[in-house]
Amino acid sequence: MDKTQFLNELGVKLAGLEPEERFEILADYEEHFAAGAVSGKSEQEIVFDLGSPEEIARDILAGRTEEPVEEAYYVPRPIASKKRSTGSKTGIFLAMLIPNLVVYSLLLSFWGVVVGVAASTVGFFLTPIAFVLDVILNHSFEIYKLFAVIAGLGLGFIFLVFTIWLAKVVLLATVGYTQFNKHLMKGEKKHV
Incomplete structure (x- = not known):
């Protein structure tokens, strides 16, 4: 049902x-x-x-005077599907071993890209601190460095938006593929 x-x-x-x-x-x-x-x-x-x-x-x-309305027809309930046996699960695991290694390796590399882009974003946002330290330690203020800092902050905001989007995409792909494998092992008809 x-x-x-x-x-x-x-x-x-x-x-x-x-x-x-x-x-x-x-x-x-x-x-x-x-x-x-x-x-x-x-x-x-x-x-x-x-x-x-x-x-x-x-x-x-139960606490009221109304009684449930009886229905004039019979609605059969679907028979619960049997769960996969251990041997069947082992066979599916072995059949999916190579594809899973490939897909999860790709997903891991995409997570590496997300971490790299996030690190670049942090680096762009740290440029004002580096600029202030340069001015204090070297006692020199150069206008082109100030413009470079402003450009770095702009790139930081662009990278921040890209990092959030990329992280969401990779997270959805990871969760979706993991759910697919979970449903496959359980033997459910609806995979995702």
């Missing part, structure tokens, strides 16, 4: 309630699905954790 089926069935079971109250209850359960999705759960796992809509409706209506 997926989210839509769950919410539809719960809405039918709570048909005796006022529409506003039913809407609030269904909105609460939609929030459960959103929170579960953020934590990486599938809709089927969330439904399993919540329980059946019939039981939920019975609990909600």
Whole structure:
């Protein structure tokens, strides 16, 4: 049973309630699905954790005089998929070993680029300190150095924006590929 089926069935079971109250209850359960999705759960796992809509409706209506509306048709629940065996997981691990080594090596090198660009950004932002130290220690003020410092600060801001963007892209790629591998090992149909 997926989210839509769950919410539809719960809405039918709570048909005796006022529409506003039913809407609030269904909105609460939609929030459960959103929170579960953020934590990486599938809709089927969330439904399993919540329980059946019939039981939920019975609990909600227990203190009231309304009884849950009985439905005239049977909705079969999907059979939970079996988890992969240890041998199957080992085979998948061995099959994915070389691709994972290649992809994670590339991701590691991209993280190296992010660190390098971030270090350059810090260097550009430190140029005013170097300029002030040069003026104090050498007792000489040269205007071209001041313009170089201003240009360095400008480059620092450009590199800062680029560093943030690059870090987000590499983080999304790393998390996405790791999630793909996790779902592949678990045997879930939906990979990302």
